[in-house]
Amino acid sequence: GESVGLHLPTLSVQEGDNSIINCAYSNSASDYFIWYKQESGKGPQFIIDIRSNMDKRQGQRVTVLLNKTVKHLSLQIAATQPGDSAVYFCAEGGDRSGGKLQFGAGTQVVVTP
Amino acid sequence: KAGVTQTPRYLIKTRGQQVTLSCSPISGHRSVSWYQQTPGQGLQFLFEYFSETQRNKGNFPGRFSGRQFSNSRSEMNVSTLELGDSALYLCASRVRANLKEGNEKLFFGSGTQLSVL
Numbered sequence: 110g111e112s113v114g115l116h117l118p119t120l121s122v123q124e125g126d127n128s129i130i131n132c133a134y135s136n137s138a139s140d141y142f143i144w145y146k147q148e149s150g151k152g153p154q155f156i157i158d159i160r161s162n163m164d165k166r167q168g169q170r171v172t173v174l175l176n177k178t179v180k181h182l183s184l185q186i187a188a189t190q191p192g193d194s195a196v197y198f199c200a201e202g203g204d205r206s207g208g209k210l211q212f213g214a215g216t217q218v219v220v221t222p
Numbered sequence: 223k224a225g226v227t228q229t230p231r232y233l234i235k236t237r238g239q240q241v242t243l244s245c246s247p248i249s250g251h252r253s254v255s256w257y258q259q260t261p262g263q264g265l266q267f268l269f270e271y272f273s274e275t276q277r278n279k280g281n282f283p284g285r286f287s288g289r290q291f292s293n294s295r296s297e298m299n300v301s302t303l304e305l306g307d308s309a310l311y312l313c314a315s316r317v318r319a320n321l322k323e324g325n326e327k328l329f330f331g332s333g334t335q336l337s338v339l
Contacts, residue, residue: 143326152226152312152314152330152332153265155327155328158327209267209278212266
């Protein structure tokens, strides 16, 4: 029979273009946010993190933006490459929750040549 | 520096059996967390250990248990396996079990793929 699972949103991006992956978080008390990349058959790999006292942070080819007013987080990938094809997860946490991280459902990014 | 190491990589069990999964954290990391990942539920937190004590626990039945040793290595155990326990079990480590600056980054292993038949 047909299996039921999470329907991951898919972002299809052309190689060389910029990607923007969005994430809505739920807990207004969260003060720490983190992005992970997960390739098939591997565990999640840390990309970048940001604290709630910042609204932007840049890494190598990646930028994370945080909008606390609307509880929104985004990950921008510049000049997307085939190796960027993966599932991307955002996660939130706060000291009030004992430091536990709550993960979003993920976004599948497909890079086309 | 070696990453988080999980063993075994793959495991096949039958309903009713029990299973023990092992995790060695990154050197210097004293906190170990366990997550279950399934296509249906995504990444779900099981528990976190720090200094051999469980610090956080997710919403899983008592069949799921864990422990941490004095060298920070951790094991998780699932008893009376059910078909729905088939999943990728991920271990992650960080310096300490809080979100203070420098402690918070969580690093994952490659996981143990458990299939229950």
